[in-house]
Structure formats: structure tokens, C-alpha cells
Amino acid sequence: MRNGREWDRRSLLRGAAVLAGAAATAPLAGGAAPALADGGDADALFRAGEFERAGRAYEEMLKKDPVNVHAARRRGYVALLSNQFQDAEKYLRRAVELAPDDKEANHFLADCYTRQDKFSLAVPRWRAAGEEGYATLFAAFRGEPYQIHGDVGRVPWRQLDPAPMLQASLNGGPPINLSFYTRVAQLGVSQKAAEDAGIRAVTEDKLEYEGRTMTIWSGILDSFRLGGIELRNIPVGWSDDDGPGIGDGLIGTWILYHFLTTVDYAGRSLILRRRTPETARAARAAAARSGAEPLPLWLAPEHLLFTRGSITGAIGSGPRVVALNLGGTGEMAVSMPADTVERLRIRTDHDRPVEAFAGGQPVVSHPCYPEEVRLGSAAAHDVYCYADDRPALGREGFDVHASFSHSFFKPYHVTLDFTGMTAYVARGRATP
Template sequence: MVVIHVVPLHEPAADRTGDEVTLNWQVGNAAEDGSSTRGFQAATGGLLRTAGPTRPCGAPAAGIRQRGVRRAAGRRDRHAVRGARRADHTVALPRHGSLPLVEASVSGRNPRKFLLDTGGTLSLSMATAEEAGLRAVATGRGRAGGQTFTMYFGVLDSFRMGDIELRNLPVHWHDAVMPSALGDPQPSGVIGTTIFYHFLTTMDYANRALILRRKTSAKLRQFRVEAERAGAETLPLWLAADHFPCTLGSLNDYGPRVVSLDTGGAGGIGVVTTGEVAGRAGIRVDYDRPTSFNRIPVHPCVPDRASLGGAVARDIYSIAGPLLMDDRFRFDTIANFTHSFFKPYAITFDFADMNFHITSSPR
């Protein structure tokens, strides 16, 4: 078995902005074999309006020093990935519930269901962390989905998906309620962008597969040929804060403008926007039928068209409310595209050349 060390181009970073905490493991955009690639900040033609100093690869994280995490990780082989170097690792997406779930095992234990969420990092439920015997080296307060909770930070010795194993990973766990479909049990954790950006990652919704390819020059060239042959739409990819992928999208004829990509949205929602943006895009918001999302008041709306390039959803159920993360990103977005929009497609995140590919995937 080949052991490959995936070493970030930057050390973990943290800044103080009050009491809330986000671990900020910054990502480098080099291919795995060291080949040169384009920088993170592609030209946006004025579409990005910054509201202050920005760090595309590092969010204004918060609250704690992470020397303990660094020391704990430093005593082990750093961020090792085990698996055949030439293989494409495919993990099945079970036909269960309405959210993208995969089975993964923590520290050699029985596989559990984890949510694929590009709006998240690698996190575990309290029960999963306790079963694995994880020891917290730091704590802090977190906030998500209208909840405030305690977060515990440590280092996970082994995380396995299919035939690929990742070792010595920074991880956090908490007792917050995670997104789940009605009637489904809570997932055991979240697999997020801080895992995906170590690979050329494809989520093939229609064919129920998560595909993790090595970020080598050969794999990248091979994928580009396959994507062109399949008629994939190729869009720019940016990373906001430390783990939120963004690209260009449109609502009706409003756009293209910057949107975020979040695969973990529950509730059958395709797009999240605001009432102000909905008005600009000519989308009628049903203010007579208030509802909530993650405990935050929202209102339903249905855009005629929501699109990422040539990938178009018509009359898709959406919501309008104060859910976009522009304050954290420090630039404007018009929407967050989430789970239901992606269902007919295969989507690929290329964090080497910073491209987002979306392909209609025949069943």
C-alpha cells in the first residue's frame, strides 16, 4: 500500500474575532505532484465587491490558539493518504433519504453514514467522537443553523471511505443538530471541503457515486479530456473563507454573479437567496407563507430559472431569507445553490486549476 503525505502549503491559522471559533486549515492549490497551477484569485471582471481585507484561502477564523492541535498533529505522520496512487476511488452514495450520504469509518470502527457538505469541514457527532475515544486539545464556541454550541478540536488518527484512508486529520465535534431528512437518523458527521480539496472530487448524483481522484498532472489532464467529451460546463471556482466553494450563477436573467455551492442543504431546497436579490431577479416571494430553515425565518419562492452556466433548473423550490454568508465572505453573492439543484448532475471540484465542472449525468 502506497502512503502519500498531503501537506498543506500553510500552517493552520486562527484569528481572534470574539468568542466564536472556526479552525482555519488553509488550502494550497498545487497539484499533488508539484506541477504549477493557476493562482486562487482568478479575475472576476468586477463581479466581486469586497467589503474589507480578504483572504480567499483563510476565513476570519475566531477565538482560540491552535498550538495544541499543531503539537498533537506534529507527533504523527502529517495528513497521510493511503491508497493506490493511480486509482480513482469510488464510494457509493446509498439510496437513502434526500441528502447526499456516504459510509465512512472512524478509527477502524464500523462504517457510519456521513453527510457530504461542501459548506462544512470534517466534523463528528459527540457520540461518534466519544466512541472513537477522541481527546480534545482545544475547545470553543460555534454557531450554525440558529444554534450556539461547544466545539471540541482534536486530531483523528484514521478516517476511511471505501478503499482510501486518510490519517492524522484535524477534526472537530459538537452536540449541535446536523441537517437530516425528515424521518432519517442524524448523520454521524460531516465530510466537507477540507477533505475534498485534497482530491479532484466528483459527486455524481445521478449515478450515486463519490469519486476521489489523485490531484496529479496526469489525472487532471485525463479528467479534462473526459469532461470535454461529456460536454461538461466549466466555470471558475473560488474558495471563500476556508471551505466555501463559489462560482458564477444566475437567477432568471439576473447574473451571472457570484454564488456559493453547498451540497448539504436539507428540505428539498434548490436555491437560497434573499428577498432583496429576489426582487432584483424578478422572483416572487410568498410572504404570506412564512416558514423556517435551520431555525431561521424564511419565505418560499420559485425562480423561473436558476442556472450555473448551461446547467438550468426551472421552477425549482427555493427560499428567501437572511441566510447568505456575505458578511463572513466579505463580498457579495446572490444565492447559495444547494442539494436539490445538483440532483440531475455530476459536479467536480478542481482545486488545482480552480475550476468547477457540471455535467448532465445520464442514469
């Protein structure tokens, strides 16, 4: 079995098949980090999700020790979480200059360039990070990637459960059924959809998953049309094992972060708007009218979304870093690690284990019922959740208190501003 990072990278290539294992999402958290953070230790601050304070602490470390690779890498990563590309490049380039073979620093810098569509700069960094597949794919691009045509794409969903479903077109072909999920990166489609669209494979690889071997390919899609929006020259992946997934594939975060994106659960639609100062102002004004609180938005390599939220059992957690898992499947509203559930004294049904896979790894969960789960002004009470036997710390390097998923968002619409790195969760339908 591949390690967690490798699976996360390759999972996006499986298209709709990912949905078969998406119900158990990644709840990563721990209870000890906030107490450690009080000591001002930079790593403890970072693990606790106190990113601004951690960034300042790493800067102080670099003033005292300018060749500290770890401090430079982490300071660059802090900036990358908030799409502060100038600072991210500054510190990550320093880390790479100090340690050219540091795979993690190269990975972060590659991601930084990729988010800005600077694929030619990303290629050597992906290669240095050991991600030859990404390096080969991005080196094959000619011309501007992610060319946007149109201003607004509003696409109604054909269904809500078990996963949102909408229609899009590949290379001018007939509409196909796609879902979306922010726990995958690029667009992933079925093998048939790739063949029908005439997509040529740029990379080919093998992956062992749940006892079987599948072939995965990636290539370049000339045209992707979603409502009134067309994207040209974008990455796409597919495999020879689409599994029992839903529809013809998944739209990942790489597409969503090119827009001011609204996932309108209440209105059953996906809305993509060009990222402009005008659309950002309109989003802020709409959120203010709806009473939605602005929430921080963090993007961890290379596509996972995070904000702050809280969980209340017999004890309340206070605001902590939580995952925003938009799309996918799952009947639970939130999943949490078992140690957090115990610490908060949340009522749990230990007699009814639920076995599933997440990220290619087996996960055992138990139903639990917190008194409240909250994202800003959006809340649910005594709602069905999961307590999972997952590790306290994920590959992101910081504790994630809980994962808010599909069922939590049904009464709301969620707007993601990837320029201001702000999220809004507002009740009801999004305004036209």
C-alpha cells in the same frame, strides 16, 4: 450569540447536528455593486466578484502606497480565493509585517498555510487572528497531516434524501454513516463515534447556540477510510449535543479539497481521486465529452465554495458569484436574498413564510419561482426556490447572488478541481 465568523468555525464541530439547521443556506447578495464597479474602484470590483480586475487595482494601489495594509490584505485574499498560494503568501505576509495585530490578515495567512498542510506555520497566525482553538489543535500535530493512501475512493450513497449518506471507518472500526456538506470545514462526528474510535480531545470549548450551551472538542484522527482511500493524521471535531441530525457526522470541505472530488448526485456516489496532472486532464476530457462548461472555482476562508451562475425572473441577472453548497439538506434548488428576488421580479409566495435557522441565526424565507437558474450548461426552470431575509453582504466580503443547493444538483455530477480551481457541472452519472 456568537458572531457569524465564530459560528461558521465552530459549526463544523457539531457533526451531523449541523444538518438540522442546514436547510436554509447562506444567500448573500446585493444589486448595487456592479454599477459601482464600473468606476474601477478596487473595493467595488472585489465586492462585485470581479476578482482579477480587483487584484490588478490593488496592485496599482500598492505601487502608489507600498504601506497600504488594506490593499496588501485584499490582494493576498484575491490570490487565496483561487489557491494561488505564492502570491497569497507574498501579499499577506506583507500585510502582517505592516500590521502585526491585523486579525483579518493573520486569519487569511493562517488559512493559506492550512490549505497547504503547513500547520506549524499556521499556528502563530491562527493565534494572532484570535483563533486559539485552531492554534492549539494544529500545534498538536506531529508528522505529516492528511497523509493519503490509495488512488481512488468511490463510495456509493445509502440514501439521497433528506441528505446524501455514505459509510466510512474511523481508526479501523466498523463502518459509520456520514453525510457531507461544503458549508463545514473539517470532519465532524458524533460524540459516540469519537468515543468508539478512541479519539483524544486536544481542545475543549463552550458554545451557546439557540438558547443552550454545548461542549465542543477537537482532536486528531489517526485513520479515516472512505472506499479505496485512507487519510491519516487529520483534524476531527465532535460535541455533546448531536441534536436531531442525520447519521454519525459530516465530511467537510477540508477533506474534499485534498482530492479531485466528484459529487455524483446522478450516480449516487462520492468519488475522491488524487490530485495529479493525469486526473485533472481526465476530468477536463470527461467534462468536454459531456458538454459541461468549465466554471471558475473560488474557496473563501476557510471552506466555502463559489462559482459563477445566473438567475432569471422577468429580468435576468447575468453571470454573478454564487455559492456551491454541495451536500446538506433542503427541498429548494436555490436560495436568494429578498432584494435580489425583487430586483429580478421573480414570482414569490409571500403568504407562506418558512422559518428556520442558518449559521445559528433565525431566517425567514418565502417560496419563489425564477424562470431559470443556471450554472454553465446546467439549468433548471420554474423550480422551487427560497427568498430569504438575509443581509446583502456576508463575511466573505463580496456579494453572493444566490446559493445553489442539494436539490438543484440531483440530475448532475459535480467535479471540483482544487488545483486548477475549476468546477464542472455535467448531466448524468460520472464515468468510471
